[in-house]
Amino acid sequence: MTTHVELRPGAYADSVTLLQVSRTVQQLPGVDSAQVAMATPLNLEVLAEMGFDLPESTPNDMVVAIRLSDQNALAAALAGVDEALASKGKRSDGSTDLAPPRTTAAALRDAPGALVLVSVPGASAFVEAMDALDAGADVMIFSDNVPLEQELVLKQTAAERGLLVMGPDCGTAVVGGLGLGFANATAPGPVGLVAASGTGCQQLLALLDHAGVGVASALGVGGRDLSAAIGGLSTREALRRLDADPAVELIVVVSKPPADDVAAAIRDHASSLRTPMQFALLGAGQPDLTQAAEETLAGLGKPPVEWPSWGVPAEHAAGALLRGLFVGGTLCDEAMLIASAELGPVHSNIPLSPELAVDAALDAETHLMIDFGDDALTQGRAHPMIDPTLRLEHLAKVAADPRTGVLLLDVVLGHGAEPDPSARLAPAIRAIRETRDLPVLVACIGTSSDPQGLARQASALAEAGAEVHLSNAAAARRAVALIGGTR
Numbered sequence: 001m002t003t004h005v006e007l008r009p010g011a012y013a014d015s016v017t018l019l020q021v022s023r024t025v026q027q028l029p030g031v032d033s034a035q036v037a038m039a040t041p042l043n044l045e046v047l048a049e050m051g052f053d054l055p056e057s058t059p060n061d062m063v064v065a066i067r068l069s070d071q072n073a074l075a076a077a078l079a080g081v082d083e084a085l086a087s088k089g090k091r092s093d094g095s096t097d098l099a100p101p102r103t104t105a106a107a108l109r110d111a112p113g114a115l116v117l118v119s120v121p122g123a124s125a126f127v128e129a130m131d132a133l134d135a136g137a138d139v140m141i142f143s144d145n146v147p148l149e150q151e152l153v154l155k156q157t158a159a160e161r162g163l164l165v166m167g168p169d170c171g172t173a174v175v176g177g178l179g180l181g182f183a184n185a186t187a188p189g190p191v192g193l194v195a196a197s198g199t200g201c202q203q204l205l206a207l208l209d210h211a212g213v214g215v216a217s218a219l220g221v222g223g224r225d226l227s228a229a230i231g232g233l234s235t236r237e238a239l240r241r242l243d244a245d246p247a248v249e250l251i252v253v254v255s256k257p258p259a260d261d262v263a264a265a266i267r268d269h270a271s272s273l274r275t276p277m278q279f280a281l282l283g284a285g286q287p288d289l290t291q292a293a294e295e296t297l298a299g300l301g302k303p304p305v306e307w308p309s310w311g312v313p314a315e316h317a318a319g320a321l322l323r324g325l326f327v328g329g330t331l332c333d334e335a336m337l338i339a340s341a342e343l344g345p346v347h348s349n350i351p352l353s354p355e356l357a358v359d360a361a362l363d364a365e366t367h368l369m370i371d372f373g374d375d376a377l378t379q380g381r382a383h384p385m386i387d388p389t390l391r392l393e394h395l396a397k398v399a400a401d402p403r404t405g406v407l408l409l410d411v412v413l414g415h416g417a418e419p420d421p422s423a424r425l426a427p428a429i430r431a432i433r434e435t436r437d438l439p440v441l442v443a444c445i446g447t448s449s450d451p452q453g454l455a456r457q458a459s460a461l462a463e464a465g466a467e468v469h470l471s472n473a474a475a476a477r478r479a480v481a482l483i484g485g486t487r
Contacts, residue, residue, distance in 0.1 A: 001032065002071040004064075004078075005052050011062040012038065013085060014119065015382045018062075021084040025066065028080050030073025035065045036081060040380035104131040112136075115175060118143055118167075122375075125168060126150040133157050133165075140220070141167030142181055145375050148229055151222065155233040164237045169375070170220035171198030171383075172414070174205075181220070182385060184414040185449035189214020190249035190300065192242035192275075194235055196225045199328025199373075199412055200254045200289055202445050203472055204280065206454075207293035209447040210470060211305045216247040223329065226258035226281075232266050239266075243273040250299050252292065254280040256330045257337075257352070282333055284341070288473040289334055307471045311462030314439030317405035317482045322346075323398045324369035324408035324479075325391050327384040328472075331410045331443060332371040335476040342480045343367055350374055362394060367483075369408070370394070385417045392428055399432040406439045407432070408479045410472060413446025413457060420452060422460035433465035440465060441479045443472035 013021070018036045025034040035050065037043040039057035047054055052065045066077050104116055108131070116132035118125050122145030132139040133154065141154075146168035158165045166173055172195065173180040177188055182198060184205045191208060193215060195201035201218050208215065219242065221234035235253065242248045251273075253266065263281050270277045278299055280292030287295065294304060322339055326332035329350055336346045347364035350371045351357045358364050371377075372384040372391045384391050398404055411421050429440050442461050446454040458468045469475040 002068045002074070003052060004066045004068070004074055005054060006064050007039070007055060007057055008062040008064065009058075010060060012060070013062070015380070016386060017085075019382045019387055021081060024084045025077055025080045028073065028077055030068055030070030031077050032067045032069045034067070034077065034081075035063070036085075037063055037065075038380065039063050042380035046381070104128040105135065108132065108135040108137060115140060117180060122146045122168070126154065129154050129165065130157070133161065133163055136161070136163070138164040139166070140170050140173055140175075140180060141165065141222070142170060143167070144169040144378055148224065151224060152230060155225075155230060159233050159237065162237075164219070164241065165222075165234050166220045166238075167222040169198070169224075170222050171385075172201045172205075172218065173220045174215055174218040176217075179415050182412065182414045182416045183218070184209070184445075184447045185451070186447055187214035188216060188247075190247070191215045191296065192245060192248035192251045193218040194238040194242065194251065194253045195220045196223055196235065196253075196255035196258065197330040198223070199410070199445065200256065200280065200282070200330035200334075202328070202412055202414060203289045203331065204252060204254055204293055204296075206445050206447055206470060207290060207307070208296065209449075210308065211293070211297055211302060213297065213300065213302060216245060217242060223256055226255045226262045226266065228259040228262060232262050235266055236269060239270065239273060243275045248275055250276050250278060250296060252278045252280055252296055254289065254292070254330075255282065256333045257281070257283045282330065282337060284337060288338065289330075290471040290473040307469065307474055308458075309470070309474070310444075310458040310468040311466055313478070314406075314441070314467050314482055316439075317484065318436055318438040319401075319403050319405035320483070321403045322367045322369075322406050322408065322479055322483050323401075323404045324476075325395055325398065326369065326371050326410045327373050327388070327391065328410050328412055328445070329371045329373055331412075331445070331472045332369050334472055335408060335479075336369050338473060338476040339367060339369070339480050343483060349376065365403075385412050388418060388421065388424060392424060395428055395432075399435070399438060404438065406441060406479045406482050408441045408443075408475060409466075410443045410445060410475075411457060411461070413444070413450040413452040413454060415451060417452070420457075422457045422464075426460045426464035429461065429466050430464040439467065439479075439482055441475045441482075442466045442468045443475040444468050444470060445472065
């Protein structure tokens with residue numbers, strides 16, 4: 001076995017591109033494993049765990065680490081890295097003669113007033129977003145790990161200028177009929193969404209699509225917008241825009257648990273608007289996302305629908321504890337709210353209260369739910385909706401724990417997400433089910449028009465032994481019922 005590690009100082013590509021390059025090179029003959037990544041602390045830790053000896057580096061260096069079963073394959077592997085990186089930089093017609101703009105300000109000189117989508121490391125997002133605002137453009141900040149104080153400055157600046165900041169960590173939006181980020185494929189329709197939650201927005205998109213109701217716009221505002229620190233600045237601007245849109249007949253505001261006083265202020269503000277309003281603000285005693293979708297259908301005068309499920313329903317738990325492994329933070333929040341009402345405290349890395357926090361080991365002696373999309377777990381790596389490796393590793397560990405009685409998972413489809421999530425998750429579920437009679441409940445969030453195909457993904461997971469639901473709340477309630485505990 002031969003290993004090769006080299007640094008490329010000053011070279012840069014985003015984490016998604018480098019993930020794709022790594023996968024391409026790893027498929028070459030004679031290559032056992034390949035990791036091409038920026039030399040961030042987290043990536044260096046991952047490379048060290050893979051057994052690579054690393055030279056001194058800075059986060060501005062690109063690391064090319066290759067393990068070969070055939071040492072004669074090194075030249076072809078390095079050529080494969082160069083070719084894969086070059087192909088990611090080409091224009092759609094294959095040409096590379098025109099260099100792309102290197103800054104937001106430069107790009108806006110050719111397209112003034114365009115919506116700017118910022119997807120750079122969080123430490124660099126503020127400068128690019130402020131350039132967009134200075135040019136009079138709205139901005140969607142896909143980047144996570146942006147400091148809270150920078151978010152506040154951006155949103156205060158936007159509010160003064162009548163502009164909209166979507167994000168930071170805005171993973172989903174639909175603007176002008178175009179899905180951005182991880183948006184699901186849905187038809188246009190009468191609903192306008194304001195979402196302080198990416199996967200919460202996707203759950204509503206999926207449920208409404210199943211009921212035959214489309215969405216005119218979905219304006220993501222970032223998961224912290226309804227916090228006490230931000231005060232709903234972007235939510236107010238998004239509401240103003242949807243209220244002025246004649247295509248919007250009903251507005252739905254969806255959020256992970258908001259600050260109580262901010263939620264009250266937004267409800268009061270909404271009462272002054274002409275467009276009817278529904279709220280899907282998660283919290284104790286509040287409707288879950290599926291109930292909010294049902295209320296939205298009723299508000300539009302639509303008949304109730306039955307939410308689909310796939311697979312043979314599980315009959316009993318295999319142990320005493322419920323363990324949830326999520327890629328969607330709001331879906332994790334929703335499941336914790338449902339479970340804690342019946343089972344008691346649920347520990348998490350995004351806990352409902354501080355005393356229920358878990359440490360870096362992501363383990364607990366009680367009911368446990370982990371959000372693998374949290375900022376702390378995505379530094380220097382792709383979001384788990386793109387790269388499920390970290391969750392799959394933890395899945396095997398949790399499934400082997402005899403205390404685990406039910407496993408609860410989510411799979412989120414849509415543009416930008418993993419192209420075939422069941423290809424890796426279904427074999428993992430099958431292996432679990434062949435080892436022990438452990439129920440696996442899956443919320444599969446998507447639509448029939450998504451590139452992954454809702455029915456195809458759900459059927460593959462069901463065939464592997466999972467019980468699959470379109471509704472995350474339904475999956476969580478089934479998991480709680482199987483555990484059978486009460487407070």
